[in-house]
Structures are given as C-alpha cells and as structure tokens.
Amino acid sequence: MTRSLLALAPIVAPALALLAAPAAAEPVKVGMITTLSGPGAGLGIDIRDGFALALEHLGGKLGGQETTVVEADDQQKPDVAVGLANRMVERDRVNVVTGVVWSNLALAMMPTLAGGQTVFVSPNAGPSQLAGSQCNPWFFNVAYQNDTIHEAMGKHVQDAGFKKVYLLAPNYPAGKDSLAGFKRFYKGDVAGEVYTQVGQLDYAAELAQLKAAAPDAVFAFYPGGMGINFIKQYEQAGLKGSVPLFGPGFSFDQDILAAVGDAALGAKNSAQWSPDLDNAPNKRFVADFKAKFNRLPSMYAAQGYDAALLIDAAVKATGGAVKDKEKLRAAFKTARFDGLRGAPVRFNTNNFPIQTIYLREVVKGPDGAVTNRLAGTVFTDHADAYAKDCGLK
C-alpha cells in the first residue's frame, strides 16, 4: 500500500498543487506574536502599533494582497512564545511570524518556525546565535544584530576619550551580546562589569558599587521598565551630574524618556533610527503615529513599521504566491525596500541588515517633550561580527 502510494506521489503531488493554486492571489496571513502584557508590554505594543500604522499606510494590504494579522501575547515568556509559534504554524497557518521583542524568546521559537517552514521576521530580537553559527534561512532581521547598536556606543565612548568605563546589563542573551559588542570597539579599562537580574527593580546595590569604583563614564543597557528604574535611580543617587551615562538606543528610547523626563537629558545613545531622520517616509511615520496613538514613536515602533514594509516588498516579489513557502522565503532574501532609515535596507548573507548607525542625544523638543535628536553618525555600511560564521549564501 505504502509502496504504491509512494509510486503515485510524483503524479499526485503536482495535481494537488494545481488544485491548491487559486485563480487570484492568496490572502497574506501574518502572526503577530509580541509582548502585550506585563512589564515588557510597552515595547511589544509599540511594535504592534508601528506595524498597524504601516498596514494602514499600505491600504490594509501587504504586497497588494488582502492581509489578516493574527495577534497573540507572548507575556515575555519563552514557553508561551513557543506554544504560540506552534499554534501559528499548525492551526492558523500563517505565512510570516513577526513581533518578537526578546532574544531569548526568538531563540526558543526558531526551531518551531523553521520546522514549519514559516518565515520569521524579527522586528527587534537579533541574538548573536542566529547571526552566526546557528543562522537560519527562515530568519530575517529587519532591525539589527543585537551587538551592532552597542558596538557603535563602544566606538563613540572610545573616540570621545573615556579611559575607565563601568558596564551594566541584564543577565540574559541580549545583555551579554550588549557588553561583548561594546567591548569589541572600546579598548580602554573596564572599571566593572555587572550583570543584573532580568526585570530587576532596585539598583541601589549596583549603584553604590559603581560609585565606589569611580569610573569616568558608565555604559548601561537597560530596555523598557528596567531602563526607567535605572535612569531614575542613577539621577537620584547624584550620579547624573558627575559621571556621564551612555547607552544603546534601547536605554534611552521614547518609551523610557516619557517616563523619566529630565533625568535622561544630555545622555548620548546609538540607534539605526531617530525620530528626526530627514526623509519623507519617516516624517509621515512620526507625524501619523503621534496623531493616531497620541504619543511619540519609539525605535520599536519604527521597527514594527519596517517589518511591515519588508513583508510588503517580499510578497510583491513572489507575485502573489505566498503559499509557496520556498518561493516566499527566497523573495525575502532579495526583497528591496526603503525603510524609515531613508536608504534601501540591505541584507547580509546571514539575513541581518548592513546599515548606518547614528549617535543620538536626549534633548527637550520644541513642544517640551523629552526626545532624541541626531548628533552624528558612528558607522556607515556596518555589518555585524557574526556573519562570517554563518553558512548561508
């Protein structure tokens, strides 16, 4: 029986494929797995809202095709995220999964998504594993490799002449990538290197140790609520005026600035995007986001927007055949689109972008809101350090 069926396979399979091929273009189904509850929710909500705004700008269609978005809350928990990835592949049969904020969640979900031949467009998480030896043909990162933003800060702090820098990051994959990235370009002394608990609330113990070490600058990677806690407490400990604080864009992004106010003023940080980047799509994005959601957009919102643009470009390139998984994947590989960054986004061999990283400064905007302003360019055409370990072409 099995044998005869196998013999029939070459005939049956194309016939079935013909049956499945629709006359018109198929609808696109996107799985939006992101953090919508708990302490990390601000980031996930920004990604979701940025994505939704892009979809609205594209007339509700990706690649000109009807689009449905299946939304799910990963609660910032790897086990929940894997369950959702499974559900998206098996039950909802989405073409693309996006939305994931956290690197540990992305790593946990990757085997399920790759196993289901579902394209995974990361709008944020870019762990070194997925950029290097464990790179995956089904994974595309529209934002950055985690280290890149931190590398830019390492270069800036080095160039600015600081000799003794104190480093802090949360104890998880992206935190370790962060400090590794910083040290790749910063060659001076490290006065202390501290990993704190993920989601830690109180930094008094770490700040006391920091003060005792008397560094001439501090580099801290704290996204979301952790960043708010840290920056508030840094100022209250009287350190803001005496030791300059640097960080990646994540530590001084809009979601944090609104909650800390003046405590962050003057801090320099790095990012691939800034609200004042001077190009037409970005101006439209910032203005419309503010009008629609009544708050300034963050990097995460911009990345959610770019994720939608990438999917749009890829779907267009397939000519509508989104059910052909291999064809869709190949279309992502060669997709070209102008992101909010004002230049075509170009992928490296490992499916991570090669791009410009800017220096930003926290300032008070004309309307009194605390925000970021471009303060220079740190890298142009910068590729991540792991691409050489990736076997993809």
Added chain:
Amino acid sequence: MDTLLLVEQGLNGLQLGVMLFLMAAGLTLVFGIMDLINLAHGSFYMVGAYLTAALVPVLGGFLPALAAAVLLTALLGLVVEAVALRTLYRRDHLDQVLATFGLILFFNELVKILFGPVPIFLNPPAALAGTVDLWGLKYPAFRLAILGVGIAVAAFLWLLITRTRVGMLIRAGATNREMVMALGVDVRLLFGLVFALGCGLAGLAGAMAGPVLAVQVGMGEQVLILTFVVIVIGGIGSIRGALAGALLVGIVDTVGRALLPAGFRLVLDAASANAAGAAAASMAIYVLMALVLAVRPRGLFPAG
C-alpha cells in the same frame, strides 16, 4: 570594601526591606485575619502609584497627591471587598486565587484603558530629589524618606495592634475567627476595615515606589512574588513576621547583589564570575526562604 560602602549597602538593604514591609504588612493582615489569599494585592500597589502620578499635577504637590492616593486606594479596597470578595471567605483557597487573579487582569486592563500602555511619569518632590550628606556618604534623599515612612508605618501598626480595641479584635481574629464571631463582633465591618487598611498600605507602598521605579501596567506582579516570599519567611498572618521577613529579604538581596559577584571573582575568572555571581544573587532570597522553612516550617513568627 570600605566602611562607607558597607554602610551604604546596609542602608540600601534596610530601605528595600521597609519597602517590602509596606506591601507584606497588608497582605499578611488580610490573609491572617480574613483567611483570604489576595493575589490582587499588587494591583492596589499599582493603583496607588498611578493615582499619585495622576494627582500630582492636579493637587500641585507630591504630599497631597500621596495622601489622596492612599485614601482613594483604601476606599477602592472597601468597594472591591464588598463587591467581589465577600462571597469568597467561605470558599477554599483555590477559588480565592482564581478570583483574585481575575481581579489582577481586570485592574491591569482598566489602568491600560485609563492611562495608556506606556509607563507614565512620576518624580520625587523637588525637596527630596537630590542626595543627603550623611557624614561623607551621599545617599538619595527619597530613599531616606521611604525608610522613614516604613519605620513610621511599622510603629503605627504596632500601636494599632497592641494598644487598641480594633487591634485586639484583629489579633483575636487571626487566632480564632469563630470565637470572635461568637462574641458578637461585627465581623463584616472588621473584615472590610482590615481589607481597606491592607489596600491603603499597598497604595502607600506604590506611591512611595513610584518616584523610584517605573510606573507601569503590571508593576504590582513584580513585587507580589517578593512579598509572598517575605510573608512565608516571616510566618503568615503575623505583622512582626512581615517586618522581620521583609528586613531579612531586603538585606540578603542587597548584600547578595553587592558581594556575591566579588566573591566569585576570588575563585573564577572575571567573565564566569560575573555570570555566576549574577545568577547566585538572584537566587539568594529563595535559598534564604528554603533555609528558614527547613528550620521553621511555619515561618519565623507564625500567628496563632
């Protein structure tokens, strides 16, 4: 490590401890007297922080905003007790856990609808924004204020429980609920007041934490676990236990974070020591809890 740093870390530990005490006191009172497991205790903490942040611009100062927020949170507690919890006293603990978990989801969504999904702004009052010079040690003024408030609340609760008639009923209720009912005390009123007091304390904790921490949806759950650790260590239902447990957890956590990485650096290379130290520090309080429970299974000062 020099003395000044040691003193500073000691103060940090005490301050974290009294912060946890503000939370744990209310939770343990409600559990001890009403036999109600209230997972939504953290929601009142969140409400306290949000109300303070919202009221500062309206009332024009931190102190009036804090007072109003604490009162409003206590009032909200009264309402929630009457509407949602009164029917749960005779049910078993699992039903209470489910129902109060539902309250967490309710309050999180409510706050998200009213204040938006992103964290909101709350700073310490200008007078307490800087640092205070304590014999050469520059310590954040607002953290000293937290320490002061925590000590004042501990003293207030001690007076209330050992020196007043309400306190006597509370103590009696914690030990033998049926007997108190049999004596003709209006238990419904007593429970309502105790619950409101617990909520007010949680609101106070939230109001005092707001200027130091992120005021965001879900902030209550982050401290709730720590609070449960505190009351389990201290002995469920006991205020004295809550104080002892909170101070112990605060100090062990702070000292662990300050010393463990340095300790590991003596025996390991820097990279592994940093990672191992961070991991060990995050386990410290749970190890403490395990040790305490191994020696005293009902906690340090069990009630009744």
